[in-house]
Amino acid sequence: MSLKSLDPRVTRLNLPEGEVPPMEEKPELDQFETYEAFHQKKEGAAHTYVGPVHAPNEDVAFLFAKEQYSRRFPCVGLWIVRTENIQVTPYGNDGENVYDMLRIEEPAERTEQPEPYEIFHLKKRGKAHTHAGRIMATSYLGALQEAKQQFGDKGPIVNVWIAKSKDVLQSAEEDKDMWTTIPEKKYREAIAYKVMDKITKYKEENKPTTAQ
Amino acid sequence: MYGGGNVFEATKFDNLQSEDPVKLAEFEARIARGEKIEPTDWMPELYRKQLIRMIEQHAHSEIIGALPEGTWITRAPGFRRKMAQMAKVQDEVGHAQLLYSAAETLGKSREQMLTDLINGKSKYSNVFNYPAFTWADSNIISWLIDAGAIVNQMANAKGSYGPYSRALERICAEEAFHLKYGHDAVVHMATGTPKQREMIQAALNRWWPPIMTFFGPSDKMSTHTETLMRWKVKMASNDECRQQFLDMYVPKIWELGLTVPDPKLKKNQETGQWEYTEPDWDEFKRVINGDGPCNAERLAVRRTAEERGAWVRRALLNPKAKYVKPLA
Ligand SMILES: [Fe+2]
Ligand SMILES: [Fe+2]
Ligand SMILES: [Fe+2]
Numbered sequence: 001m002s003l004k005s006l007d008p009r010v011t012r013l014n015l016p017e018g019e020v021p022p023m024e025e026k027p028e029l030d031q032f033e034t035y036e037a038f039h040q041k042k043e044g045a046a047h048t049y050v051g052p053v054h055a056p057n058e059d060v061a062f063l064f065a066k067e068q069y070s071r072r073f074p075c076v077g078l079w080i081v082r083t084e085n086i087q088v089t090p091y092g093n094d095g096e097n098v099y100d101m102l103r104i105e106e107p108a109e110r111t112e113q114p115e116p117y118e119i120f121h122l123k124k125r126g127k128a129h130t131h132a133g134r135i136m137a138t139s140y141l142g143a144l145q146e147a148k149q150q151f152g153d154k155g156p157i158v159n160v161w162i163a164k165s166k167d168v169l170q171s172a173e174e175d176k177d178m179w180t181t182i183p184e185k186k187y188r189e190a191i192a193y194k195v196m197d198k199i200t201k202y203k204e205e206n207k208p209t210t211a212q
Numbered sequence: 213m214y215g216g217g218n219v220f221e222a223t224k225f226d227n228l229q230s231e232d233p234v235k236l237a238e239f240e241a242r243i244a245r246g247e248k249i250e251p252t253d254w255m256p257e258l259y260r261k262q263l264i265r266m267i268e269q270h271a272h273s274e275i276i277g278a279l280p281e282g283t284w285i286t287r288a289p290g291f292r293r294k295m296a297q298m299a300k301v302q303d304e305v306g307h308a309q310l311l312y313s314a315a316e317t318l319g320k321s322r323e324q325m326l327t328d329l330i331n332g333k334s335k336y337s338n339v340f341n342y343p344a345f346t347w348a349d350s351n352i353i354s355w356l357i358d359a360g361a362i363v364n365q366m367a368n369a370k371g372s373y374g375p376y377s378r379a380l381e382r383i384c385a386e387e388a389f390h391l392k393y394g395h396d397a398v399v400h401m402a403t404g405t406p407k408q409r410e411m412i413q414a415a416l417n418r419w420w421p422p423i424m425t426f427f428g429p430s431d432k433m434s435t436h437t438e439t440l441m442r443w444k445v446k447m448a449s450n451d452e453c454r455q456q457f458l459d460m461y462v463p464k465i466w467e468l469g470l471t472v473p474d475p476k477l478k479k480n481q482e483t484g485q486w487e488y489t490e491p492d493w494d495e496f497k498r499v500i501n502g503d504g505p506c507n508a509e510r511l512a513v514r515r516t517a518e519e520r521g522a523w524v525r526r527a528l529l530n531p532k533a534k535y536v537k538p539l540a
Pocket of ligand 3: 304358361387390
């Protein structure tokens with residue numbers, strides 16, 4: 001006997017009826033590795049952290065993040081970074097500046113070619129990391145030091161994330177049209193449902209019998 | 213969707229004796245100051261375990277909750293309703309992803325959570341073990357189950373764990389649509405033909421008992437509960453949530469001339485509290501432990517999806533991939 005459902009599609013799956021036998025433990029990485037996503041809400045705004053996605057590679061991560069984080073609300077840009085490629089400072093208390101708490105030693109070697117790094121700041125615990133800017137450095141530590149010089153005095157900063165610019169997959173100018181239809185999908189907006197009008201009309205028409 | 217998070221297997225409460233008293237004091241002071249906890253902060257084992265359990269169950273509820281409504285996409289009357297129903301179901305699955313990630317930051321892998329769901333080791337909201345017989349049932353779920361979930365989620369968004377709060381903020385923004393969409397669908401039926409009215413009333417009658425159990429039985433006030441409230445893990449008691457839900461939605465049901473199938477339901481004007489027939493908690497326990505009309509189907513469908521997708525995931529897996537916990 002196979003499982004009969006109210007949903008004909010489920011019935012057609014021909015699943016065995018009754019108790020489901022235990023499933024084997026999922027193997028490690030069955031759900032892939034993780035990537036962190038940052039979105040840009042409008043032209044000129046800083047990219048802001050929206051959350052992670054699980055994906056087999058950067059491009060799929062971009063696709064998943066586009067669906068997960070930029071499906072419903074205005075968006076003009078999306079950045080993806082492999083979680084592993086982001087260096088994180090310790091967290092400070094709210095109101096503190098984490099740059100002041102870190103002893104950042106001079107990087108020993110300065111022989112390599114400097115390359116660009118992206119710096120993200122968290123201003124308050126529970127909020128989202130926001131892009132502070134790009135700096136040139138030869139290492140993560142050097143980048144942190146440079147970031148302190150350039151952006152370190154901008155009020156409370158409880159945490160800093162650093163990624164090499166080459167590790168950031170950025171949506172391009174010509175990608176922007178992928179978000180142009182978002183405002184057209186009015187059926188996903190609460191304001192599209194004029195419930196009160198219907199209720200008022202109903203009450204008008206049913207005055208004597210609506211008392212409960 | 214989410215409900216009744218604290219009625220399942222209790223975490224052992226060890227009076228926090230094994231925790232470092234200095235770190236514990238700092239942790240509690242941070243929460244008392246109104247600061248959020250972030251993943252790399254020190255936290256008591258009880259805090260970590262309880263949050264994993266709560267967030268994981270919340271995630272499972274979103275993904276399983278998408279099943280009874282997903283069933284109605286192809287049969288929703290009209291193109292616009294199909295589009296809206298599809299958008300809502302997609303939101304719910306997205307909520308599951310957000311929540312799984314939040315739980316992951318606490319150290320439980322998504323692989324393990326999905327395995328535990330399918331093997332019945334961790335639960336989801338019990339209401340989804342009931343069937344959605346008609347389109348009207350789907351409308352009642354969209355409106356009132358989501359309404360219950362929103363009461364819960366709004367409270368939990370003010371909780372102390374940063375990643376959970378961030379996820380809930382996004383979720384609440386999307387839920388605003390669900391609530392209006394569901395309300396509109398119910399209003400459409402209730403103000404329609406006699407047949408439509410009859411259908412929506414019948415669906416409400418079927419769903420009312422599960423809805424009344426949605427927030428779980430009254431909390432036993434214990435040191436355990438008090439600790440979780442002090443740590444802003446549990447933000448309101450089950451009864452407070454239920455009362456708030458009744459306050460907000462019973463008048464909206466009545467104004468449509470629909471009836472609630474509970475003769476005892478009324479607001480006591482002196483106490484300001486709703487009185488109602490005590491839900492059947494024995495049935496609740498029986499169903500949550502597997503003996504409900506849809507438990508087997510829900511898990512079988514989820515399991516099939518996992519199994520049939522496995523080869524695709526294996527084929528896509530980069531052999532050099534290395535797992536790192538999401539950052540926040
Ligand atoms: Fe929901
Ligand atoms: Fe949801
Ligand atoms: Fe919802």
